[in-house]
Amino acid sequence: AQSVSQHNHHVILSEAASLELGCNYSYGGTVNLFWYVQYPGQHLQLLLKYFSGDPLVKGIKGFEAEFIKSKFSFNLRKPSVQWSDTAEYFCAVRPRNKLVFGAGTILRVKS
Amino acid sequence: NAGVTQTPKFRVLKTGQSMTLLCAQDMNHEYMYWYRQDPGMGLRLIHYSVGEGTTAKGEVPDGYNVSRLKKQNFLLGLESAAPSQTSVYFCAGDSGLNTEAFFGQGTRLTVV
Numbered sequence: 001a002q003s004v005s006q007h008n009h010h011v012i013l014s015e016a017a018s019l020e021l022g023c024n025y026s027y028g029g030t031v032n033l034f035w036y037v038q039y040p041g042q043h044l045q046l047l048l049k050y051f052s053g054d055p056l057v058k059g060i061k062g063f064e065a066e067f068i069k070s071k072f073s074f075n076l077r078k079p080s081v082q083w084s085d086t087a088e089y090f091c092a093v094r095p096r097n098k099l100v101f102g103a104g105t106i107l108r109v110k111s
Numbered sequence: 112n113a114g115v116t117q118t119p120k121f122r123v124l125k126t127g128q129s130m131t132l133l134c135a136q137d138m139n140h141e142y143m144y145w146y147r148q149d150p151g152m153g154l155r156l157i158h159y160s161v162g163e164g165t166t167a168k169g170e171v172p173d174g175y176n177v178s179r180l181k182k183q184n185f186l187l188g189l190e191s192a193a194p195s196q197t198s199v200y201f202c203a204g205d206s207g208l209n210t211e212a213f214f215g216q217g218t219r220l221t222v223v
Binding site for chain 1: 142144146151152153154155156159161167169170201203205208209211212214216217
């Protein structure tokens with residue numbers, strides 16, 4: 001069983017709506033946290049990463065994520081989505097020795 | 112610098128055939144990973160390596176073997192391919208905690 005859980009497999013939003021994608025993990029100890037995006041027909045692209053420090057992380061294209069240690073969560077947010085944000089989003093967690101991904105969330109933005 | 116390079120990019124196998132996928136990196140990564148990507152399943156870790164000469168099982172290791180004889184290369188083998196192994200395979204490498212992973216371009220494998 002995967003130890004990185006993404007709560008929604010499909011999300012459909014209208015343009016300008018706010019986005020929040022959930023990610024929870026079950027690893028203890030020090031972890032690094034990542035969000036990746038995969039646009040249709042393209043390779044993975046890193047959106048943002050958390051190693052330490054400020055738990056609110058800003059990434060590319062207006063995305064941000066908040067690390068809540070007590071909840072083992074790293075949720076991705078964007079205040080206002082665009083049609084071009086249509087893609088699949090993956091949360092990834094790196095405990096000490098490996099990099100593990102969630103099952104992904106497919107986001108469709110309606111124009 | 113080539114980064115992380117996978118070969119081949121595409122392959123069609125018949126059931127029961129064997130093949131080896133090569134991942135080569137020139138970034139001095141200590142850690143290397145093999146994943147398979149299937150719709151609705153995300154990237155699932157097949158095997159990984161924490162250094163030259165080491166390998167470890169990931170989430171879905173059955174039907175695959177790996178070797179890391181040299182630090183720069185991580186090989187993924189399918190001894191007897193099955194249609195369930197039809198997938199896109201990605202290799203990645205990183206240098207440990209607090210570093211970013213770099214990915215190969217992927218290998219699309221079809222087993223008929």
